[in-house]
Amino acid sequence: xxxxxxxxxxxxxxxxxxxxxxxxxxxxxxxxxxxxxxxxxxxxxxxxxxxxxxxxxxxxxxxxxxxxxxxxxxxxxxxxxxxxxxxxxxxxxxxxxxxxxxxxxxxxxxxxxxxxxxxxxxx
Numbered sequence: 001x002x003x004x005x006x007x008x009x010x011x012x013x014x015x016x017x018x019x020x021x022x023x024x025x026x027x028x029x030x031x032x033x034x035x036x037x038x039x040x041x042x043x044x045x046x047x048x049x050x051x052x053x054x055x056x057x058x059x060x061x062x063x064x065x066x067x068x069x070x071x072x073x074x075x076x077x078x079x080x081x082x083x084x085x086x087x088x089x090x091x092x093x094x095x096x097x098x099x100x101x102x103x104x105x106x107x108x109x110x111x112x113x114x115x116x117x118x119x120x121x122x123x
Contacts (some may be wrong), residue, residue, distance in 0.1 A: 013054035016045040020058045027065060039065050056085040060112055079115065086112050 019042035026035035042058045063078035086109055093100035103109060 012045060012049050013051040016042045016051060016054040016058050019045060020054070020061050023061050023065065027061075027068065032069065035065055052085050052089050056082045056089065056109075056112065059085065060108070079112070082112050083115060 019038045023035045023038035023042060026032070026038055039058075039062050042054075043062060046055060046058060059078040059082035063075045063082060066072070066075035066078060086104075090100055090104050093103070104113060
């Protein structure tokens with residue numbers, strides 16, 4: 001029973017990321033209803049859990065989806081959550097750690113940190 005619960009918790013980031021990828025695919029092929037459904041399932045998969053490795057990307061995709069559909073307030077909210085998660089991950093590493101600099105310099109991460117919108121297909 002405990003082993004099963006642990007496996008489920010470990011799978012949460014992957015479930016959220018799987019739904020996030022499906023949302024991006026649906027956005028790319030202009031299927032907004034499918035994208036909305038997948039986005040919602042990605043957010044729901046993380047609900048109540050701290051899964052920062054999935055959170056930053058799920059919220060970045062949710063921001064992009066919201067922006068594409070004219071929901072600027074929701075887009076701003078998800079961009080802020082994505083940025084906060086990225087910074088939390090970066091700050092978990094020592095300031096002089098090369099991994100921290102590499103992480104922060106990757107194109108999707110540096111865009112998120114700058115507070116800019118991600119363009120579909122980056123990262």
